[in-house]
Amino acid sequence: MVIGGMSIWVGVTFLLIHAARHRREAWAAEKAGALIAWGGVAFPTVVLLLLLGYAVWLMPAIRPWNPLAEKDGAIEVTGEQFWWRIRYPAVGDQPAFETANEIRLPVGRTATFSLKATDVIHSFWIPALGGKMDMIPGRTNVLTLTPTRTGTYRAPCAEFCGASHAYMAFSVVVLEEEDYSTWRSRLIDGDASVADEGRQLLQRHGCVACHSLRGLQIAGQTAPDLSLIGARLSIGAGALANTRENIARFIRSPSSVKPGAKMPAFDMLPEDDIEEIARYLGGLK
Numbered sequence: 001m002v003i004g005g006m007s008i009w010v011g012v013t014f015l016l017i018h019a020a021r022h023r024r025e026a027w028a029a030e031k032a033g034a035l036i037a038w039g040g041v042a043f044p045t046v047v048l049l050l051l052l053g054y055a056v057w058l059m060p061a062i063r064p065w066n067p068l069a070e071k072d073g074a075i076e077v078t079g080e081q082f083w084w085r086i087r088y089p090a091v092g093d094q095p096a097f098e099t100a101n102e103i104r105l106p107v108g109r110t111a112t113f114s115l116k117a118t119d120v121i122h123s124f125w126i127p128a129l130g131g132k133m134d135m136i137p138g139r140t141n142v143l144t145l146t147p148t149r150t151g152t153y154r155a156p157c158a159e160f161c162g163a164s165h166a167y168m169a170f171s172v173v174v175l176e177e178e179d180y181s182t183w184r185s186r187l188i189d190g191d192a193s194v195a196d197e198g199r200q201l202l203q204r205h206g207c208v209a210c211h212s213l214r215g216l217q218i219a220g221q222t223a224p225d226l227s228l229i230g231a232r233l234s235i236g237a238g239a240l241a242n243t244r245e246n247i248a249r250f251i252r253s254p255s256s257v258k259p260g261a262k263m264p265a266f267d268m269l270p271e272d273d274i275e276e277i278a279r280y281l282g283g284l285k
């Protein structure tokens with residue numbers, strides 16, 4: 001772009017100097033007509049057709065030709081005010097499972113996402129990995145990406161969606177195949193082995209009315225799944241670093257961290273209970 005821009009600039013500057021130094025003489029109508037036809041019609045048509053051809057050639061890599069056919073194996077991502085519901089499909093004998101606010105992918109394999117929204121329009125965008133696509137209530141959009149390098153990438157919501165739009169992001173962790181399978185199995189097995197005080201507090205204080213946690217009998221459907229939340233890079237969809245103090249802070253007053261967050265404040269709980277829950281959740285990794 002710099003080279004292209006500079007050449008045009010140099011060309012125009014020379015034309016300007018040339019025009020300023022020479023006496024203007026009238027152009028023959030025929031010569032002027034030819035200039036308009038070549039410079040104003042033929043040249044842009046050829047350039048635009050070439051660019052269009054290039055874009056059409058790139059398109060299959062961004063969007064499958066038949067999105068509906070690919071939906072079955074897709075990772076379903078649903079935008080909610082102000083967090084991301086993520087459902088992984090069943091693969092072989094491994095069942096489907098749900099998580100939130102973090103997507104992990106194996107490197108070098110094409111991932112298909114089916115994108116939805118429940119309330120307002122959000123937008124799915126992992127700048128480091130490729131295309132951006134709207135998430136529209138009542139519609140399913142399909143996007144494919146192929147991560148080629150391991151690493152951690154940030155993905156902000158790219159469509160203004162309400163008061164905490166700026167606090168709605170998820171992380172994408174691209175892993176080697178082996179690490180990815182380990183993570184997947186751990187998430188599927190859930191936290192069933194951890195049975196202690198913290199888990200009982202989640203039930204006693206009604207957190208499970210909204211939240212799910214694999215291994216618990218009751219599983220709420222309206223809030224982020226909390227399984228292995230201690231292993232995530234952030235809490236509150238990128239709003240805070242994942243530390244126990246921050247988990248406690250979020251529980252006490254979600255809306256002072258994220259204005260308009262759809263979780264009630266729990267600052268009336270005994271401080272010991274909040275600390276215990278934060279310790280428990282932070283330890284789920």
Ligand SMILES: [Cu+2]
Nearest residue numbers: 122157161168
């Ligand atoms: Cu959003």
